[in-house]
Amino acid sequence: MEQLFFTLNKDDEKPLYEQLYLNIKQAIIRRDIVTGTKLPSKRQLGDFLNISQTTVELAYGQLLAEGYIISKPRVGYFVEAIDELPYVEKEMASAEPLIDEPASYRFDFSPGQIDEDGFPFRMWRKYAKDMYDESSKHLLQPGHPQGEYALRVEIARYLYESRGIQCIPEQIVIGSGTEQLLPMILRLFDKTAKIALENPGYSAIPHAHIQSRALPIPVDEDGLIVEELEKSAASLVYITPSHQFPTGAVLSATRRTQLLKWAAKGQRYIIEDDYDSEFRYIGKPIPALQGLDKRDNVIYMSTFSKSIMPSLRVAYFVLPLTLLPKYREIFNYYSATVPRFDQYILANFMRDGHFSKHLNRMRKIYRKKHDKLISVLSKHYPAVKVSGDSAGMHVLLSIPSMKTNRELLSSAQQANLHIQPITRYILTPITYEHPTFILGFGGIPIEEIEEAIHALMAAFHHTNSTL
Structure with a gap:
């Protein structure tokens, strides 16, 4: 159990369970704790570190959810093979370097965003209330x-x-x-x-x-x-x-x-x-x-x-x-x-x-957003090439500019806009004629789409693009 002797700071803003989870995770990544090792029981580790079993349970639960450990019923927790872990500990060499970004943005063009106002809170709350009984x-x-x-x-x-x-x-x-x-x-x-x-x-x-x-x-x-x-x-x-x-x-x-x-x-x-x-x-x-x-x-x-x-x-x-x-x-x-x-x-x-009804409603919402986005781009920025617009909640934008992806990205971030370059998703180098970005529109209210596009293009224009 000595390899699990971690210093936990009770005065730290970070909860004890999170400190424990991070310490064990790093020990597994460094292979200080080898694959197949059985972890101590919650009671044993709690007594060893002078913390509650609940703290250990929360830490183990997070490690389990992320695939660092596995649970064998009535046997215990074991360290999983690290080459099967689903999380990336470092960026690929060919990926675009990351730039520190603010926690919130004026407009977020992430492809993973959804329309928050369209979520059926009332109906979901009803089903949740019925279950917690x-x-x-x-x-x-x-x-x-x-x-x-x-x-x-x-x-x-x-x-x-x-x-x-x-x-x-x-x-x-x-x-x-x-x-x-x-x-x-x-x-x-x-x-x-x-x-x-x-x-x-x-x-x-x-x-x-x-x-x-x-x-x-x-x-x-x-x-x-x-x-x-x-x-x-x-x-x-x-x-x-x-x-x-x-x-x-x-x-x-x-x-x-x-x-x-x-x-x-x-x-x-x-x-x-x-x-x-x-x-x-x-x-x-x-x-x-x-x-x-x-x-x-x-x-x-x-x-x-x-x-x-x-x-x-x-x-x-x-x-x-x-x-x-x-x-x-x-x-x-x-x-x-x-x-x-x-x-x-x-x-x-x-x-x-209700799922089918929700999908039908969201299709209409996203179609309207999609059509509004294409309309604004074609009307005001015809030089920008749009592709991948037949489905989904994002499109690809090719920006006619003498600047690089990174320079345009930096300009967008200075304007408090979040957008991802396609270079973050390449495995081996690909040459693009112009800087290319993934523009997600799912999370932007339809009444703000035109303003959002103008803000993005204005930010790109500040880098002397040919827009």
């Missing part, structure tokens, strides 16, 4: 490792009706976010398996521990270039086909067929991230790859972060039936990382049809 006391106990069956039933029904996906609740695994679920999926495959990633692409995948296995595959206006994938040694590919992040490209029908044919050759799998398929503004909904797959080669995953709220922290994946035995063998000791009460609130909200 003595009749739900059984939910105080640990739940099913894959998540509550009632919620998995509702997700399966929703996927069939909205995405054409046929699955049973037993195939669904619920977790506290894409970052937590992706490492679980990767553990189903050989640790040496090469993983193809879209370039540019979602940054939670290519963290330092799998960089040697990651194979960047370029993306164009039709999505991932499958011909380049076929040339690689990858046996896995992570892809956002319905609305590629961050470019917004939609994988063409031809490439969908090519990709499924690629997966059908040998033991290959597609991880399909359908993160914002609910919001499409041009044409018909894009069918999910999983619904087209006839060989059980697609692992489908999605989240409620865009459709309900990011802070709910509920995501899920659908495993092919052929992978279920291996999943249960590896993760039979795991506990669900989403609180049972939250799962039941969401399940009941979906069961009674």
